[in-house]
Structure formats: structure tokens, C-alpha cells
Amino acid sequence: MAGAQPAASIELTDNAREAARRTAPHVTIRGLTKRFSDATIYDNFDFDIPRGKLMSVFGPNGCGKSTLINMIAGLFPVDAGEILFDGQPLSQIKFGYVFQNYREAMFPWLRAFDNIAYPLRVMGVPKAERITRVEKIVAGLNVKIDLNLYPYQMSGGQQQLVSIMRALIVEPEILFLDEPFSALDYEMTLFMREQLQRIFVETSTTTVLVSHDLEEAVYLSDRILLLSRHPARAVEFVHYDAPRPRTPGTMSEADFISTKAHCLEIFQREVRKG
Amino acid sequence: MKRLQGLLPFVGVAVLLAVWSLTVWARVVDPVLLPSPIATFRAMWIGMTSGKLGVDFLKTVERTVYSTAIAAVIAIPLGILLGSSEKVYRSVEFLIDFFRSTPASAMFPLFLVLFGVGDRTKISVAAFGAALVILFNVAYGVMNARKTRILAARVMGASRLRVLWDVMLLESLPQTFVGLRNGVSLALVIVVVAEMFIGSTDGLGQRVFEAQQLFDMPDMYAAIFAAGALGYGLNLLFLTIERRFVHWSGK
Ligand SMILES: Nc1ncnc2c1ncn2[C@@H]1O[C@H](COP(=O)(O)OP(=O)(O)OP(=O)(O)O)[C@@H](O)[C@H]1O
Numbered sequence: 001m002a003g004a005q006p007a008a009s010i011e012l013t014d015n016a017r018e019a020a021r022r023t024a025p026h027v028t029i030r031g032l033t034k035r036f037s038d039a040t041i042y043d044n045f046d047f048d049i050p051r052g053k054l055m056s057v058f059g060p061n062g063c064g065k066s067t068l069i070n071m072i073a074g075l076f077p078v079d080a081g082e083i084l085f086d087g088q089p090l091s092q093i094k095f096g097y098v099f100q101n102y103r104e105a106m107f108p109w110l111r112a113f114d115n116i117a118y119p120l121r122v123m124g125v126p127k128a129e130r131i132t133r134v135e136k137i138v139a140g141l142n143v144k145i146d147l148n149l150y151p152y153q154m155s156g157g158q159q160q161l162v163s164i165m166r167a168l169i170v171e172p173e174i175l176f177l178d179e180p181f182s183a184l185d186y187e188m189t190l191f192m193r194e195q196l197q198r199i200f201v202e203t204s205t206t207t208v209l210v211s212h213d214l215e216e217a218v219y220l221s222d223r224i225l226l227l228s229r230h231p232a233r234a235v236e237f238v239h240y241d242a243p244r245p246r247t248p249g250t251m252s253e254a255d256f257i258s259t260k261a262h263c264l265e266i267f268q269r270e271v272r273k274g
Numbered sequence: 275m276k277r278l279q280g281l282l283p284f285v286g287v288a289v290l291l292a293v294w295s296l297t298v299w300a301r302v303v304d305p306v307l308l309p310s311p312i313a314t315f316r317a318m319w320i321g322m323t324s325g326k327l328g329v330d331f332l333k334t335v336e337r338t339v340y341s342t343a344i345a346a347v348i349a350i351p352l353g354i355l356l357g358s359s360e361k362v363y364r365s366v367e368f369l370i371d372f373f374r375s376t377p378a379s380a381m382f383p384l385f386l387v388l389f390g391v392g393d394r395t396k397i398s399v400a401a402f403g404a405a406l407v408i409l410f411n412v413a414y415g416v417m418n419a420r421k422t423r424i425l426a427a428r429v430m431g432a433s434r435l436r437v438l439w440d441v442m443l444l445e446s447l448p449q450t451f452v453g454l455r456n457g458v459s460l461a462l463v464i465v466v467v468a469e470m471f472i473g474s475t476d477g478l479g480q481r482v483f484e485a486q487q488l489f490d491m492p493d494m495y496a497a498i499f500a501a502g503a504l505g506y507g508l509n510l511l512f513l514t515i516e517r518r519f520v521h522w523s524g525k
């Protein structure tokens with residue numbers, strides 16, 4: 001019986017380690033500095049992105065929201081500082097990225113199907129598997145679009161849906177969405193919000209959403225990062241823990257209204273400062 | 275109404291033929307200088323089917339096609355290479371613009387010294403002119419590839435080479451076709467001029483020149499129209515290929 005003692009304690013520490021891993025930040029940003037020729041966008045910026053949460057970034061125009069996610073995704077170099085994933089500076093991490101301008105982000109020479117499969121092709125996944133995986137994701141999202149069409153033959157919402165599927169097909173560890181719905185009409189935006197929420201509930205992928213719509217940001221998020229004008233500071237990291245799935249009814253609950261009002265107040269104070 | 279609209283392109287042709295016939299009929303111009311449309315088209319028909327015009331036509335087609343093909347084979351890869359790095363392009367931009375602005379006809383004596391009197395000179399001067407036009411367009415097409423599309427490919431893990439191949443190359447295709455169409459037009463101009471003056475025994479340029487020397491006006495007009503039809507046809511050919519393969523162009 002004495003022999004069981006050490007084994008149990010190892011198991012415990014494994015559990016503890018697992019729990020620590022689950023609650024540790026997914027992305028750690030330390031001392032981040034970024035300048036463009038005429039402006040300092042980030043000056044010694046620190047921030048942690050929590051794992052498995054949907055986080056929104058909200059801030060005035062030109063404060064550096066897109067620059068931030070581009071640096072995390074490795075698309076822009078940083079001038080100083082470090083960005084760590086699970087404490088490691090590795091670059092082999094799989095990102096999903098949805099751009100605001102779907103027209104310029106889709107490949108017009110590929111049919112929608114091949115657009116979605118493109119990241120798999122880059123990864124060297126064989127054709128048969130590419131087809132099954134695209135079919136799986138399309139079925140999972142219950143998408144009813146003719147994927148034999150070229151992007152320019154589709155509506156804006158359909159194109160953005162294709163571009164979201166393209167981001168999800170690699171089962172990314174982190175999903176970035178830079179104002180993904182701002183070029184869509186209102187009805188399509190509402191539909192796409194529900195799609196995004198469903199994807200998040202199903203996969204719990206760490207998600208960073210840049211949004212210009214405070215209502216949307218609060219409605220979809222667990223956390224809202226409020227940025228100041230550049231050089232950007234994290235003014236506040238607001239928590240909103242309403243249970244999912246949230247419905248349009250959520251938006252009339254007191255908790256939602258007060259969170260939104262709080263964010264708006266901070267935002268207005270920050271904008272007036274600048 | 276729809277059906278009438280389809281006829282619009284022919285209105286100009288009909289007006290031209292009417293004015294031409296009228297001019298001949300009223301003897302405004304010396305009939306030796308301006309034959310009737312019927313005489314001209316008869317000369318064209320006979321020349322193309324059984325006379326020397328058909329042979330000359332094919333000879334000019336051959337030279338133009340060769341020079342454009344040589345130009346494309348050299349200029350397209352080079353343009354992609356230069357365009358993929360803005361710094362590299364900027365460093366040779368002046369040279370390209372300078373030689374693009376140099377009339378290719380000014381190069382004839384040089385190429386004559388290099389290649390002698392023959393097809394090689396004509397084809398190489400035409401290829402030289404066309405190559406610069408194609409090069410310039412391809413390089414710009416690659417340089418102006420949409421930033422977002424390149425970022426999208428990179429975030430999906432595409433290597434630099436893959437981005438060049440999968441994105442920039444395809445992005446540059448519409449502009450490449452603009453270059454090819456301009457290039458083939460320029461090549462035709464240069465070939466025809468060369469056929470006129472560089473000791474030629476065949477080709478449309480030579481045909482026009484010889485007919486003029488012999489004062490055979492119907493033949494001369496016939497050869498001019500043949501050259502026009504050739505230029506138009508080549509342009510149309512490239513447009514058709516473009517529509518077929520670059521279906522996203524302009525969308
Ligand atoms: N490549 C660049 N060169 C120079 N300046 C840049 C570049 N990219 C962005 N900037 C500047 O950096 C600042 C932050 O840009 P960024 O696109 O990150 O802002 P944003 O918060 O996403 O703005 P928006 O809400 O308008 O999308 C802006 O002032 C912008 O002008």
C-alpha cells in the first residue's frame with residue numbers, strides 16, 4: 001500500500017499542472033514596442049491573452065488594434081519586446097485570421113471550395129483528406145452555399161462565411177477576426193454573430209475579435225480590452241460572464257446594459273483625452 | 275431595339291464604305307490613287323487566296339509570333355523576379371523606362387551589325403521592343419498585388435516562394451495580359467517597318483512597299499487592310515485567352 005503513495009502524488013501534480021496550463025495565459029506580451037515612421041503605436045506594452053476565451057479589442061480609430069493582432073500573428077515585425085505562446089516564442093503555431101476586407105483576402109482565381117482548402121494545401125495535406133475536411137466543416141456550420149462558385153460570384157456575407165471557414169479549417173489555436181462583419185448589412189451581421197458564437201461554443205478556441213461595435217463586442221465576448229489612443233495602453237480589461245449561448249434577449253439584461261455603459265463611459269473618457 | 279444595338283459596330287464601317295464609294299464615284303481624288311472599295315477587296319481576295327499577299331501575310335504572322343513568344347519567355351519570368359522585390363525594381367526602373375521610351379526603330383542599325391540582314395534582325399528588334407513593354411507590365415502587376423491577399427497567404431503558413439507562386443503570379447496575370455496585348459501590337463509595328471526597309475523579300479511591309487513602288491494601288495490598300503486585320507486579330511486573340519483564363523480580371 002505504501003507504494004501507491006508516490007504514484008497518487010504524481011497524479012495530483014499532473015492534475016495541478018494541467019489545471020495551471022488551462023488557466024495560464026495563452027499569449028503573453030511583454031515590453032512590446034512598435035513605431036511607424038511618424039508615430040509610436042506601442043511603447044512597452046504588456047498584456048496577457050487568456051486561453052479559451054473570446055476577447056474583443058475596442059478602441060479609437062488608428063489606435064493600433066490591427067497592428068496588435070498582426071504582430072501576434074507574426075505578420076508585422078515588432079521593434080522590441082516579446083510575444084510568447086504558452087511561454088514559448090514558437091512560430092509554428094496555427095493561426096486563423098479573418099480580414100475585414102474579404103474581397104481582398106479571398107483568392108478570386110479559386111472556387112470557394114478551394115479557397116477553404118487552401119491552408120491545407122499549404123500544409124501538404126493530401127487531396128482526399130482536404131475534401132473530407134472541407135465537407136466536414138461545411139456540414140458542421142450548416143452552410144448552404146454553392147462552393148463551386150468563385151468568390152466574386154457570391155454575396156458579401158457568403159464571402160465572409162467562406163473566409164471564416166478558411167480560417168477554421170486548420171483548427172487554429174488562436175482565431176483572429178479584424179472587424180469581420182463591418183462590410184456586411186445588418187441582417188447578415190446578426191446572422192454571422194450567431195455563427196461565430198456557435199463556433200466558439202463548440203470549439204472554445206482562443207479568439208481575438210476587433211470590433212467597432214460596442215454592442216457586438218460585449219454580446220460576443222468574455223473579455224473586452226479597451227485600448228487608449230496611441231501609444232496604446234490597456235485602459236481596462238472588462239469581464240462579462242453571461243452564460244452562453246447568449247440570445248438577443250441577453251442584450252436587454254441589466255448585466256449586459258451596465259457592462260456596455262461602463263465600456264462606453266471609459267471609451268468616451270479616453271477619446272476626449274486625446 | 276436589342277437587335278439594332280448589335281448592329282451598332284457596323285455603322286462606322288458602313289459609313290466609311292459609303293464615303294469612300296462616293297469619293298471614288300464623284301472623282302474627288304485621282305482614281306489611280308484611290309481605287310474603289312470593290313477593286314480593293316477583289317485585290318485582297320485574289321491576293322490572299324492565290325496571290326503573293328497570303329504568303330506575305332503568313333510570313334508577317336510568323337515573325338510577329340516568334341518575336342512576341344521570345345519576348346514573353348524572357349520578360350515574364352524576369353518581370354516576376356523584379357516585381358517581387360520593390361527595391362530591385364526601383365534600381366532598374368530607370369533603365370527599363372529609358373529603353374521603353376527609345377524608339378525600337380533606332381535600334382535597327384545596331385541589330386543589323388549584330389545579326390546581319392535577315393529574319394534574325396527583324397525578330398530580335400521586335401522582341402526587344404515587346405519584351406520591355408511586357409516586362410514593365412508584369413513587374414507592376416506583381417508589385418501591385420493586394421497586400422491583404424499576401425498577408426492572408428502568409429498567415430496560412432505559405433512560404434515566400436509559395437506566396438510568389440500562388441498569389442503574386444496570379445495577381446499579376448490581368449496586368450500581364452495588358453503587357454502581352456501591347457507587346458504584340460508593338461512587335462507587329464516593328465516587324466512591318468523592318469520588312470519595308472531592311473532588305474526584305476517578303477512580309478506585309480514589303481508587300482505594301484512594293485505595291486506602292488509599282489503604283490498598284492488596289493494591291494497596296496489590300497496589304498494595308500491585311501495588316502490591320504492581323505493587328506486586330508492578334509489583339510482579339512489575346513483578349514479571348516484572357517477572358518478564358520483570367521476570369522476574375524476586373525472583378
Ligand atoms: N504600414 C504602416 N506604415 C505606417 N503607419 C502605419 C502602418 N500601418 C498602420 N499605421 C499607423 O499605425 C496606426 C495604427 O494602425 P492600425 O491599423 O493598427 O489601427 P486600428 O486601431 O486597427 O485602426 P482602425 O480602427 O481604423 O482599423 C495608425 O495611425 C496608422 O496610420
Ligand SMILES: [Mg+2]
Nearest residue numbers: 065066067178
Ligand atoms: Mg484596423
